[in-house]
Amino acid sequence: MDNSFSFLHFGGLRLGGLRLGGLWLVTLLAFGGALCLGAQDYPPALIWQALRDFDPGNAAQAIVMGMRLPRALAAMLVGASLAVSGLVMQAIVRNPLADPGLTGVNAGAALAVVAGLWVLGPLPQMATAGLALLGAGAAAMLVRLLAGGGDNSLRLPLAGAAFASLCMAIVSLVVLLNPEARNIYRFWMVGSLALADRNGLLMLAPVALVGIGIALLVARQIETLMLGGEMGAALGIHPGRVLSLGFLAITLTAGATVALAGPVGFIGLIAPHLARRIAPQSGLAMTVLLACPMGASLALLADTAGRRLVRPAELPLGIVLAMIGAPAFMLLVRRMLRGTE
Numbered sequence: 001m002d003n004s005f006s007f008l009h010f011g012g013l014r015l016g017g018l019r020l021g022g023l024w025l026v027t028l029l030a031f032g033g034a035l036c037l038g039a040q041d042y043p044p045a046l047i048w049q050a051l052r053d054f055d056p057g058n059a060a061q062a063i064v065m066g067m068r069l070p071r072a073l074a075a076m077l078v079g080a081s082l083a084v085s086g087l088v089m090q091a092i093v094r095n096p097l098a099d100p101g102l103t104g105v106n107a108g109a110a111l112a113v114v115a116g117l118w119v120l121g122p123l124p125q126m127a128t129a130g131l132a133l134l135g136a137g138a139a140a141m142l143v144r145l146l147a148g149g150g151d152n153s154l155r156l157p158l159a160g161a162a163f164a165s166l167c168m169a170i171v172s173l174v175v176l177l178n179p180e181a182r183n184i185y186r187f188w189m190v191g192s193l194a195l196a197d198r199n200g201l202l203m204l205a206p207v208a209l210v211g212i213g214i215a216l217l218v219a220r221q222i223e224t225l226m227l228g229g230e231m232g233a234a235l236g237i238h239p240g241r242v243l244s245l246g247f248l249a250i251t252l253t254a255g256a257t258v259a260l261a262g263p264v265g266f267i268g269l270i271a272p273h274l275a276r277r278i279a280p281q282s283g284l285a286m287t288v289l290l291a292c293p294m295g296a297s298l299a300l301l302a303d304t305a306g307r308r309l310v311r312p313a314e315l316p317l318g319i320v321l322a323m324i325g326a327p328a329f330m331l332l333v334r335r336m337l338r339g340t341e
Contacts, residue, residue, distance in 0.1 A: 019278055023293035027076065030300035034072040035064060037304050039312040074196035075303045075317070076296040078261050079271070081208040081253035083295025084288055086268025087275065088215050091222050091284055092246050093157050097333065099269040100254035102160040103247065106263040107167035108139020109255070113188060114174045117181040125195050128188065129204065129259040136255030139163060144247050156247075191264040191318025193303055204256040211252025212292065218245040219285035264299075264318050266325025271295040273332060 035047045042060055050061035051069075085100040093102070100106075112135020113128055123131070146159035175182040221242040257264060275291040282290075299317065302324065306315035 020289055023290060027293040027297045027300065030297045031072055031076065034075065034300050034304045035068050038068065038307045070198050070201060071193050071196045071303070072300060073201055074193050074260055075299040077201065077205055077208055078257045078264060079267055079295035079297065079299025080292040081211065081257045082264060082267040083271035083275065083291035084212050084215050085250045085253040087272035087288060087291050088222065088246050088250050090272055091226060092243060094226060096273065098157060100250055101164065102157040103250050103254065104139040104143040104160045104163040104167070105136040105251060105254045106258055107164035109136040109258040110171050110189065110263065111135055111167040114171050114181055114185050117184055118174050118178050122184060125197065126199055129200050132259035133207070133255050136258055137251060139167065140247065140251035140255070144244065188262045190316045191262040192316035193261050194316070196260060200260055204260050208253050208256035211249045211256065214245055214252070215249040215288050216285055218242060218249065219283070219288055222246050223284045261317060264321060266321045266329065267295050267298050270325055270328050271298055
C-alpha cells in the first residue's frame, strides 16, 4: 500500500499520531496565548472562566468572547487552509516555491471587492467577504479553463499569473479613479484578522473544511500524478479529473481565506516545507494533516505578535507574516540553489 496513508496503517499509526498530536499541542498553546495576550493581557483563569461560564456584564470576558475568540479561531482556519492550499499547489505544479496565489484567487477576490466598492459604495464586512469568495471562485474557474485539460502542471501557473496580472491592472485603475474604494481596499489588501467575527466564521469555515477534505481524498491520486501524466494514466489515474479536484481544493481553501482575512501570504509557501521536514518520508495525505496545525500555529503566533509588538495599536497579520516569511523564503531559495550546484 502507498505510504500516503501510512499514519493509518498499523506500522505507522503510533509515529504519525505522535507527530500530529505534538503539532496540535503546540497549536493549542498558541491558541491559549492568542486569548491571553493582546493590547491588554488577561490571566488564564479569566479565559477559562469566560469559556466555562460567560458573564456578559464582565468587560474583560466580553472582549475575550466577542473579539479574541473569533479572531483566534479565524487565525487557525486561515493558517490551516493556506497551508493545505499551498501544499496541494506545490504538488500539482511540482514546484516547491509555488503558492496559492498562482491560481488567481487573490487577484480575482481583489477585483470583486474593488468592483463592489466602486458600484455599491462602502459595504458591511459580510458583503465584502461574500464578494471576495465569489471573485476567488470565478477567477479559479477561468484559470482552470485557460489552462485546459490533461496534465497542465506548467500551463496552470502560467495561466494564473497572466490572469492575475490582468485583474491587478484593472484593480489599480479602479482605485486610482475612486479614492473611497482605494481607502477601503488598502486596509483589506494588507491582510488582517481585525474584522473577523462569528458570522464570517460560520459562513467560511464550512467552505475551507470541505476544501481540506477534498485535498485529503485526492492526495493519493495527486501523488501518483507527481510521477508524470503518462505514468499516472498508465496506473489508471485520470490526470484532468485529479487536477480539477486538486484545483477545487485549492480554490475552496484559499478562497475562504482571502474572503475572511484578505490576501495573506507566506503561510502557503512556508508551512508545507515545515510539514515535510517533520515527516520527510510520509505521503501527501499525512503531510496535509501535519500542515493543518503547522499553518494554524504560524497564523496564531504571527497575529499575537502583531497585537503585542506595537500595542495598543497592532500590526496586521499580512505585514507580520511578510516580515517573517520573506527572510524564510530567501533562505529556502538559497538552500535549493545550493542543492542544484
